[in-house]
Amino acid sequence: AKAAGVSVMTVSYSFNHPDRVATHTRERVLQTADGIGYRRPHPTATALRRGAPLQIGVVLGEHLTYAFDDPVASAFLSGVASECVARGMGMTMIPVTGEEGPKDSARILSMDVAGYIVWATSDDNPLLQALEETGRPVVVSGGPTHKNWGLVHLDDYSVAREVAALAVRGRQHPAIISLPEAQHRLQTLQYGPEPVTTTFEVHRRRLAGYRAAVEEAGLDWSEVPVLFLSRNDEVEAKEAVDKLLLKHPATDALICMSDRIALAALSPIRASGRAIPEAISLTGWDDGTEAEREGLTTVRQSLRDQGVLCARMLFDTELNTYQAPCSVEVRSTTGA
Structure with a gap:
């Protein structure tokens, strides 16, 4: 403020409420800030000055144990936490499964946080309305898309199409094991479902990509069994695959x-006597350490980096849409 010859309030308005400052004054403030290496107000300092909360809330549409049991969720939360540490802020996990209806919404509304990061959820999740009612900034990982919120996502459709093309190459009878279909989270077996009916935006895009690959291989999508799981869980997945193969x-x-x-x-x-990839090809998504060890063809993404990006976007209140990088890792489970 001293270097630019203006008040502290004018500097604050120049960064946070540019509509309240004359254009030439704001330009002088920004040029001065750039000259001394000042990028924008530190969120911790801003929070202290305003008496605002010194923590953010991370909304998980799962039970709390999921954050520790699931390596993907753990990596994402680690990224969020690392950015919180760098900013001098705290992080509160808010596990809301939707099973308690109004109570879950009340928890969202009662949290003393500066803003929210939402782990991918369904379009019809009633918690989205509660988040909107808080009036606080929100950043979503994966989806759903909201015009007033930030979003960090992948090009799920294209990379799903690419990895599925590897899986179905030279095959006649593919099957898909999907993450949940809708907020109800019921395990269901369907044949050639329309991806658009899936209310999880991320899962919808991936299914559309899988469908494109299946049809491009000359196969009939309507005959493809798609087993929707209730959650991303090893025990449920193992039992479901066993039943599907039978x-x-x-x-x-x-x-x-x-x-x-x-x-x-x-x-x-393996228990069924099928050799991989000779008798059956197999693909995944995420590319953790165990996937590499097992030679799994999969989609590589950095959930930790995505967590960092979500937190950074929230702290800087730059609620934009960012497409994170991802790629297909071809390994032995799909053959040459």
Whole structure:
């Protein structure tokens, strides 16, 4: 403020409320700030000055144990936490499964946090309305898309299409093990479902990509069994794959929407006497350490980096849309 010859309030308005400052004054403030290496107000200092909360809330549509049991969720939360440490802020996890209805919404509304990061959830989750009512900044990981919120996501459709093409190459009877279909989180077996009916935006995009690959291989999507799990869980996935292979013994390609599901599928596949990839191909999504060890063809993404990006976007109140990088890692479970 001293260097620019203006008040502290004018500097604050220049960064946070530019509509309240004359254009030439704001330009002088920003040029002065750039000259001394000052980028923007530190969120911790701003929070202290305003008496605002010194923590953010991370909304998980799962039970609290999921944050520690699931390696993908853990990596994401680690990224959020690292940025919180760098900013001198705290992090509060808010596990809300939707099972308690109004109570879950009340928890969201009662939290003393500066803003929220939302782990991918369904379009029809009533908690989204509660988040909107808080009037606080929100950043979503994965989806759903909201015009007033930040979003960090992948090009799920394109990379799903690419990895599925590897799985179905030279195959006749593919099957898909999907993450939940909708907020109700019921395990269901469907044949050639319309991706648009899936209310999780991330899962919807991936299914659309899988469908494109199946049809481009000359196969009939309407005949493809798609098993929606209730959650990303090894025990459920193992039992589901076992039942699927018994019901559809001709299955020669298994496309899984997460590494956790694909790795759980290894046991029932091997128990059935099928050789991978000769008798059945297998793909996952995430690319953790175990996926590499098992030679799993999968989609590589950095959930930790995405957590950092979500937190950074929230702290800087730059609620934009950012497409994070991802790629297909071709390994032995899909053959040459």
